[in-house]
Amino acid sequence: TRDQLSTAGFGGQGFGAATTAGNPNVPEWATSDLERRHSLLTTFTYPIGRSIEITGIGRLTSGTPFTPRVGTDINGDGQRNDRAFIFDPASAQDPALAAAMNRLLTTGPGRVRDCLAAQLGLVAGRNSCTGPWQGSFDLQLNYRPTILGLRRQLMISVVTVNLLRGVDDLVHGSANAPGWGLNARPDATLLYVTGFDSTTRNFTYAVNERFGATGGSSTAIRAPFQLGIQARLTIGPDRQRQALDALRRGGAGSDALVSRLASFLPNPADSVLAMKDSLKLTADHQARH
Secondary structure, eight states: OEEEEOTTSTTSSSTTOOOBSSOTTOOEEEEOTTOOSOEEEEEEEEEETTTEEEEEEEEEEOOOEEOOEESSOSSSSSSSOBBOBOOOTTTOSOHHHHHHHHHHHHHSOHHHHHHHHTTTTSBOOTTOEEOOOEEEEEEEEEEOOOGGGOTTOEEEEEEEESHHHHHHHHHHOTTTOOOTTOOOOOOOEEEEEEEEETTTTEEEEEEOTTTTOOSGGGOSSOOOOEEEEEEEEOOSOOHHHHHHHHHHHTOTTHHHHHHHHHHHSOOHHHHHHHTHHHHTOOHHHHHHO
16 A cells, blocks of 8 residues: 655644655655555354354454654654654764664664665655564353253353453563564654754764564553453344244244245256256156256
8 A cells, every 4th residue: 555645735643644854845655554465364163062162363464564763853844753864884973873773783673674774874765664463362252051941042251352462461471571462563763863963063863772663561552451251141032043943843934934045045956947948858857857
């Protein structure tokens, strides 16, 4: 998905907020903030006997695009949306900045290293980096008792929301959780302004060596793991079960149900007999088949 935005026009604030490489009036085509190149969804239901079933929903989505930015407003348009210049450690004048960039390019995640290495010596492109794949998993246990004449009309459900987050906290502890089940955007701030050199008329910067991080400690707002119990009771007859019981017994309403089934279930024999003339079927063929 690609879109064209400028900070002075559509996308200046709110929906699809644009970033700028200097002039906020220049519109530019680039990867959309909303792009999710791949999205996989899996659902399953596994019955255990007549009364218990387990249902799960798993989602896996490719990473969100993001833009390397400066942590303050450097072009004076009133918004902190300025794209960062990707300093090349080999040519950077500030030794501390060069060392920090070199560490990020050496020890950072592969996706971060590739994004920055492709833009050394340039102003970062909008949404030129991509975050990691993210997954979520929800599980539900349903119990429909047949005892006490309930006939599965009562359903008691144990429901989990964001189960991966709960497993993450259980295995790693809240302080060290890597962020399973979090729909977190990567840390997009690459540079922080530390001062202004009036002689060269240039800003001085420090590198954020956690650029691109999505760990639990980098996300202030986290979707919690939740566990709930729900109960649903069907009052009166279950219409579908009543119709199936009538069909088994051959009772009232069974003819209507058979007619409905016949309307959407094809009968090969009827189809063949409808073409008896073109197939030149004799009366004997029709009687025997």
